[in-house]
Amino acid sequence: MSNHKPIHSAGSSAEEIIQWGEAHEMETCFDRAQKLKPCPVGETGACCKVCHMGPCRLIGKNAEEEATGVCGASLATVAARNFVRMIAAGTAAHSDHARDMANTLLATATGEVKDFKITDVRKLYKVAGILEIEFEGRPVNDVAKDVAETFLQDFGRQNGEINYCRRAPKKTQERWRKYGIAPRGIDREVVEAMHRTNIGVDHDADHLLTHGLRTALADGWGGCMISTDVTDILFGTPQPIKAEASFGIFKEDEVNLVVHGHEPTLAELIVDVVSTDEMIEYAKSKGAKGINLGGMCCTANEVLMRHGIPTAGGFTNQELGIMTGLIDALSVDVQCIMPAIAKLSKKFHTKIITTSPKAMIPGAVHIEHDEHHPRQTAETIVRLAIDNFPNRTTTGSHVTQKFPLIGGFSDEYIEYMQGGKWRGSYRPLNDAIMA
Numbered sequence: 001m002s003n004h005k006p007i008h009s010a011g012s013s014a015e016e017i018i019q020w021g022e023a024h025e026m027e028t029c030f031d032r033a034q035k036l037k038p039c040p041v042g043e044t045g046a047c048c049k050v051c052h053m054g055p056c057r058l059i060g061k062n063a064e065e066e067a068t069g070v071c072g073a074s075l076a077t078v079a080a081r082n083f084v085r086m087i088a089a090g091t092a093a094h095s096d097h098a099r100d101m102a103n104t105l106l107a108t109a110t111g112e113v114k115d116f117k118i119t120d121v122r123k124l125y126k127v128a129g130i131l132e133i134e135f136e137g138r139p140v141n142d143v144a145k146d147v148a149e150t151f152l153q154d155f156g157r158q159n160g161e162i163n164y165c166r167r168a169p170k171k172t173q174e175r176w177r178k179y180g181i182a183p184r185g186i187d188r189e190v191v192e193a194m195h196r197t198n199i200g201v202d203h204d205a206d207h208l209l210t211h212g213l214r215t216a217l218a219d220g221w222g223g224c225m226i227s228t229d230v231t232d233i234l235f236g237t238p239q240p241i242k243a244e245a246s247f248g249i250f251k252e253d254e255v256n257l258v259v260h261g262h263e264p265t266l267a268e269l270i271v272d273v274v275s276t277d278e279m280i281e282y283a284k285s286k287g288a289k290g291i292n293l294g295g296m297c298c299t300a301n302e303v304l305m306r307h308g309i310p311t312a313g314g315f316t317n318q319e320l321g322i323m324t325g326l327i328d329a330l331s332v333d334v335q336c337i338m339p340a341i342a343k344l345s346k347k348f349h350t351k352i353i354t355t356s357p358k359a360m361i362p363g364a365v366h367i368e369h370d371e372h373h374p375r376q377t378a379e380t381i382v383r384l385a386i387d388n389f390p391n392r393t394t395t396g397s398h399v400t401q402k403f404p405l406i407g408g409f410s411d412e413y414i415e416y417m418q419g420g421k422w423r424g425s426y427r428p429l430n431d432a433i434m435a
Contacts, residue, residue, distance in 0.1 A: 009316070014316075095219060259293070333369070
């Protein structure tokens with residue numbers, strides 16, 4: 001029998017921290033995954049909980065042909081319902097983020113928010129052209145206002161198609177229309193998905209999954225694409241930039257503040273605030289040599305590809321980052337935030353800060369992101385991290401390994417790489433793939 005410990009992560013730094021945590025009886029998602037094991041019924045989508053006659057488990061040797069819930073729903077119907085509800089939830093999450101970004105663009109364009117500006121005018125004009133909005137000779141903020149309002153219309157649209165369907169290849173658009181899956185409105189598809197999957201509505205698995213496709217397209221060609229373009233317009237389209245990754249990005253003699261989640265608006269201002277003379281001097285007054293900003297998960301990518309801010313990794317790394325013992329504050333917003341980090345942080349000095357009005361964690365400090373005065377929120381968060389620096393102890397794994405990387409390969413830059421400013425295209429790459 002082998003005495004070797006199981007390897008949880010392909011990342012050597014992550015594995016080192018996991019082993020350190022096990023030696024110090026600290027539980028992580030890796031441990032919980034081993035303990036819990038996926039429910040075999042839920043894993044196959046065979047559990048129905050949409051009404052109070054259940055929950056119903058559709059199991060057995062001939063479940064696909066014979067098993068039904070109390071209402072008579074087949075296994076195929078139940079599995080399709082569950083899957084479509086997952087699609088609806090994902091679409092809601094991505095698209096609600098896009099709605100916030102579009103509202104931020106609108107507030108910036110109208111002057112309601114003073115802390116942001118239109119950074120990439122070229123990208124704004126490109127998007128305006130796609131949306132068939134006139135931009136030649138017009139004030140930049142007027143164009144931005146029209147773009148934001150057009151995007152917001154796609155959320156409540158009831159008929160027709162969302163605007164970005166037109167960006168798909170013509171044959172793809174024709175296929176969508178042929179099968180009736182071109183999304184009409186982002187919110188409409190999510191609501192209809194929840195309606196169809198309720199008890200007593202749509203019982204045809206294929207029909208349910210067809211609407212799942214429509215809802216997924218509302219996500220990809222609606223929410224995801226809108227949020228990407230608005231973020232580029234506001235904060236700049238990424239270009240290749242050097243950065244570093246892994247847990248060695250944290251510094252022993254500086255305040256370590258980490259931004260984590262999906263919302264780039266607050267993170268952008270934190271990037272600016274940590275470099276001000278006022279905050280650097282304040283950090284020095286607390287015994288630190290400076291302020292070191294790092295990222296985690298998707299917000300990490302946003303600030304990495306625009307500013308070169310180093311990243312400590314993705315979703316499964318958030319607990320491990322705390323276990324280095326070096327994070328003074330972890331500022332989180334929405335999506336991909338494990339509630340376990342609040343409990344784990346109590347074993348260290350780390351402050352968990354929730355910032356979104358939509359997402360709170362018991363045990364965390366809540367500093368709500370003020371959408372009209374976001375810089376004030378950023379300053380409050382940075383000061384809290386600095387104030388916590390003197391509370392740092394020697395507890396932690398203190399991993400030092402890090403790796404260089406180059407990020408920032410945006411769609412626009414990849415086109416530019418292959419044809420320059422005037423002939424940018426994917427054609428050379430496509431030709432090479434087809435050759």
